[in-house]
Amino acid sequence: MPDLTVMRRHYQHEGLAEDQLAGDPFRQFARWFHEAVEAGVVEPNAMVVSTADAEGLPSSRTVLLKGYDPRGFVFFTNYGSRKGTDLAANPNASLLFPWIGLARQVVIGGRVEKVGRDETAAYFRTRPHGSQLGAWASEQSSPVADRAVLEQRYADLAARYPEGEGVPVPPFWGGYRVVPRTVEFWQGRENRLHDRLRFVAEGDGWRVERLCP
Numbered sequence: 001m002p003d004l005t006v007m008r009r010h011y012q013h014e015g016l017a018e019d020q021l022a023g024d025p026f027r028q029f030a031r032w033f034h035e036a037v038e039a040g041v042v043e044p045n046a047m048v049v050s051t052a053d054a055e056g057l058p059s060s061r062t063v064l065l066k067g068y069d070p071r072g073f074v075f076f077t078n079y080g081s082r083k084g085t086d087l088a089a090n091p092n093a094s095l096l097f098p099w100i101g102l103a104r105q106v107v108i109g110g111r112v113e114k115v116g117r118d119e120t121a122a123y124f125r126t127r128p129h130g131s132q133l134g135a136w137a138s139e140q141s142s143p144v145a146d147r148a149v150l151e152q153r154y155a156d157l158a159a160r161y162p163e164g165e166g167v168p169v170p171p172f173w174g175g176y177r178v179v180p181r182t183v184e185f186w187q188g189r190e191n192r193l194h195d196r197l198r199f200v201a202e203g204d205g206w207r208v209e210r211l212c213p
């Protein structure tokens with residue numbers, strides 16, 4: 001068993017200074033996202049989404065970021081899943097990009113809204129045929145007796161919608177857009193004196209504050 005108390009990396013990364021920061025969090029995110037891609041981070045668009053249910057009980061899971069622009073950050077999922085029922089009761093979420101290889105993380109907090117059905121349909125059509133069927137086959141987050149039940153559902157759907165045939169968008173499936181209120185850029189530095197610069201929405205613009213590490 002490795003000794004976890006001595007497992008730590010020594011960060012010697014370049015810092016993130018106020019005068020280097022882009023004017024808004026979307027452009028800053030674009031820069032860092034590009035750098036994560038260039039650095040070969042595995043699935044750089046994988047992010048941890050945290051939600052809370054009506055009682056305030058939190059839960060987290062990884063999903064893939066499928067788009068972002070000044071309106072917010074978009075992912076797709078099953079609206080009946082645990083995250084879906086959480087968001088119906090409490091439309092707030094936190095997104096976390098753990099770009100560990102670069103000693104970076106981005107943490108976004110904001111309100112969540114469903115994307116329009118046209119936007120969902122446009123994305124659904126870009127998914128491989130098998131993923132489209134998979135979205136129909138899975139009552140995401142519900143218990144299932146065994147794997148065979150899922151495979152049978154998938155086979156029935158594949159018979160109904162053979163490859164090349166249009167698969168309709170499941171009504172229970174679609175996108176969420178997280179409209180950020182805060183976006184924090186964290187850069188690991190020497191001696192645990194990390195840089196933390198946080199954009200906070202203010203009126204039509206953004207205020208930047210530095211947080212203690």
Ligand SMILES: Cc1cc2nc3c(=O)[nH]c(=O)nc-3n(C[C@H](O)[C@H](O)[C@H](O)COP(=O)(O)O)c2cc1C
Nearest residue numbers: 046061062063064076077078081082083084140141
């Ligand atoms: C790398 C990775 C990417 C994932 N991407 C998605 C995704 O884009 N959408 C999704 O619904 N689930 C995705 N999942 C599965 C979720 O983590 C989760 O198991 C599922 O959405 C059910 O979550 P819930 O029961 O908390 O609602 C992904 C998992 C991993 C590990």
